Structure formats: structure tokens, C-alpha cells
Amino acid sequence: MGSIHSDVVIIGGGIAGLCLSVLLQRKGIEYFLVTREMQQKVMALAETLPPSALAMIQQLGLREVFEESALEKTLGYHSLWGSSQVQDVNFYFQHPYNYGLKLDKQLLLNKLEGCLESHRSVECKDWSWEEEDRCIRVNSAEKSFDLYGQIFVDATGRKKALLRRLGIGSTVHDQQIAFSCHLPRIRHPKIKHGVFTEVFEGGWGIVSSLDQRTNVMTLYAEKGSPQGLKMREYDHWQTLLSETQILQAFLADEVWSPVFVSAANSICSNEIAGSDWLALGDAAIAFDPLSSHGITNAVYTAWQAAEAIEERLCSDSDFALGVYSEKLRKIFGAYLATRQRFHNHVV
Numbered sequence: 001m002g003s004i005h006s007d008v009v010i011i012g013g014g015i016a017g018l019c020l021s022v023l024l025q026r027k028g029i030e031y032f033l034v035t036r037e038m039q040q041k042v043m044a045l046a047e048t049l050p051p052s053a054l055a056m057i058q059q060l061g062l063r064e065v066f067e068e069s070a071l072e073k074t075l076g077y078h079s080l081w082g083s084s085q086v087q088d089v090n091f092y093f094q095h096p097y098n099y100g101l102k103l104d105k106q107l108l109l110n111k112l113e114g115c116l117e118s119h120r121s122v123e124c125k126d127w128s129w130e131e132e133d134r135c136i137r138v139n140s141a142e143k144s145f146d147l148y149g150q151i152f153v154d155a156t157g158r159k160k161a162l163l164r165r166l167g168i169g170s171t172v173h174d175q176q177i178a179f180s181c182h183l184p185r186i187r188h189p190k191i192k193h194g195v196f197t198e199v200f201e202g203g204w205g206i207v208s209s210l211d212q213r214t215n216v217m218t219l220y221a222e223k224g225s226p227q228g229l230k231m232r233e234y235d236h237w238q239t240l241l242s243e244t245q246i247l248q249a250f251l252a253d254e255v256w257s258p259v260f261v262s263a264a265n266s267i268c269s270n271e272i273a274g275s276d277w278l279a280l281g282d283a284a285i286a287f288d289p290l291s292s293h294g295i296t297n298a299v300y301t302a303w304q305a306a307e308a309i310e311e312r313l314c315s316d317s318d319f320a321l322g323v324y325s326e327k328l329r330k331i332f333g334a335y336l337a338t339r340q341r342f343h344n345h346v347v
């Protein structure tokens, strides 16, 4: 069995893992990226990036890639949240960018991947963590090899694949799950922006336009709650949304996809970095999608991780990784306080 040595070994080719790879490549730091063979196509969710993230993306030289991956610019959103009046949150007065981006995530991943040198990554079905040798054993279709690094990065999102193998647990703050499906696009006279959210008893929902023909609707509830159990079947959505003022108007007789279930809870890894590893993106701290923080967090943590890794490789001290970890903990603490305020409306 062969072996590869690299300064940094990154597991997971989502936005966080790919952004970190791009940033390390620009710094001239050796990295090796391990991605997973995809068994099934992931459903497009029409995720949005708020205007506040664009300055960071510009600063990192990634704005062009993100803008080219946008389905459209978003100029605001509407919500019915703790009020009987539809709120219009308009980005017009936001500075320096007065628009957000609705992303084609798969296109964004392809474009970020296109920025990387191909010999620095491998796609594999399976890998294992070899604790004794402190290396990753990769089993790909073509070959098997051991991957050694000075720093290992968990960028596997909510799967936390490396953290689990290192025996690091997480603190789970709620049990929220998401149920998404594609529907024929219906337009509503009161909703001019392509994003609308409404809270209802035991849950909340969001509808976001994907293209001229398609809306994505996602409903959220606590796992195992009566509402959560019903959300699995699109047939129940009409009843679930029967008390909503507007959201139910976006339901259609036909549904264009199966209901796709994903975790959407707030969760923080009990340790974010150690002497030779760190976690980033959702693997480190994962937010409620209501916050629209997820993609910003993936890019921000990749940026901060790249800086910390550079310092760690130069100084051989754990200090930079410790600072990185503390920064993320503070962000998550501030987020939890805000989340509590918003979710007081979900009864």
C-alpha cells in the first residue's frame, strides 16, 4: 500500500472543504482533499446567501465564483413571523452590497472544484482513521493508500465523519428537521421577493423560487413531534398549513419530487480543534437554516481555518488553532441567543 504526505488533509468536498482547499492552494500550502462518491443526486434547495456575506466573499476573491453560481440576485424576503402583517425585509439599504444571492449549490461546488489542481484530491467510497499511525486509509476504485498530514480537517458537515472517528461528541441544542420538496411555481400577489417564511403551530415553513417553473418548499418541526411525523408525507401538508395566512397558497395539487428529509438542528462540536486537527463548516457549528448563516459560516470558517493553519505550520504552536476554536464558540453562543428569540414564536 502506498502513502501520500501532505501538510493538510481535508475530508469532505462541500462548500467549507472546497473553500479551504482553494484558500490553502493560494497560500502555497500543500493540501489533499478526500471527497465521497455520491450515490444519489442531492435535491436543489435554492439556498440564499445574505448581502452581509458578499463583502467577505469579495475580500477572499471568491465573489466571481459565487455570482456565477447564482440562480438570481435576491433583493429581500417576506415573512409572517410573530405578527399578522407580512414583513418586507428589503435589502435596498444594505451596504456595501444591497442584494443577496440565491445559489445553485451544485454549480457552486463544481466551480470551486474547478479552481483546484486535480492531483490534490481523491474521490472514494470509503476511508478509515488509523489511530495508531494517525493517518487516513483511503480505499478508492483505483487504489488504496495511507494519507499522512500535519493537520487533518473535518469538513464533512453534519456527518462529522472524522470527529466521530476521533471520539469527539457534540452538544445538540434542538431536534429540528427539515422536509423539502419541489412544487410547480405559484406566485402570490403579496409576495414580490422570491423568498417567504411563515410560522405556524408546531413548525415553520419557507418557500423559495428555484427557477421560472419551480418553487422549493421546506417545512420544519421538531423530530418526533406530531407535526414532524406528518411532514414526511406531502398528502398531509394541506392540513398542516391550513391555519397559515399565506404559505398554504403555495401548495400545488402535484408535487414534483419526493419529500427530502434533512437535519436542521443547532449543534456544536464539543471540541473544534486539537493539536493536529480541526473542524469547519457544519462539522464544527451548525445553525438553524432560518438564520441563513450556513453557507456564510462554511466560507468564514474556511477562511479562519486557512489563517490558523498557516500560523500553526509556521510556528509549530497550537495557539492559532485554540484561537480559531474560541472564535467559533463565541459565534455559536451569540447565535443561540438570537435563535431563542425567534423560536419563541414556534409554539
Ligand SMILES: Cc1cc2nc3c(=O)[nH]c(=O)nc-3n(C[C@H](O)[C@H](O)[C@H](O)COP(=O)(O)OP(=O)(O)OC[C@H]3O[C@@H](n4cnc5c(N)ncnc54)[C@H](O)[C@@H]3O)c2cc1C
Pocket: 011, 012, 013, 014, 015, 016, 017, 034, 035, 036, 045, 046, 047, 048, 049, 155, 156, 157, 158, 159, 161, 178, 180, 218, 262, 263, 264, 280, 281, 282, 283, 287, 289, 292, 293, 294, 295, 296, 298
Ligand atoms: C433545508 C436546508 C436549507 C438550508 N438553507 C440555507 C440557506 O438558505 N442559506 C444558507 O446559508 N444555508 C442554508 N442551509 C445550510 C447550508 O446548506 C449548510 O450550512 C452548508 O452547506 C454547510 O456546508 P459544509 O461544507 O459545512 O457541509 P456540507 O454541505 O454538508 O458538506 C459536507 C461534505 O462532506 C461530504 N461527506 C460527508 N461524509 C463524508 C465522509 N464520510 N467522507 C468524505 N466526505 C464526506 C458530503 O458528501 C459533503 O460533500 C440549509 C440547510 C438545510 C438542511
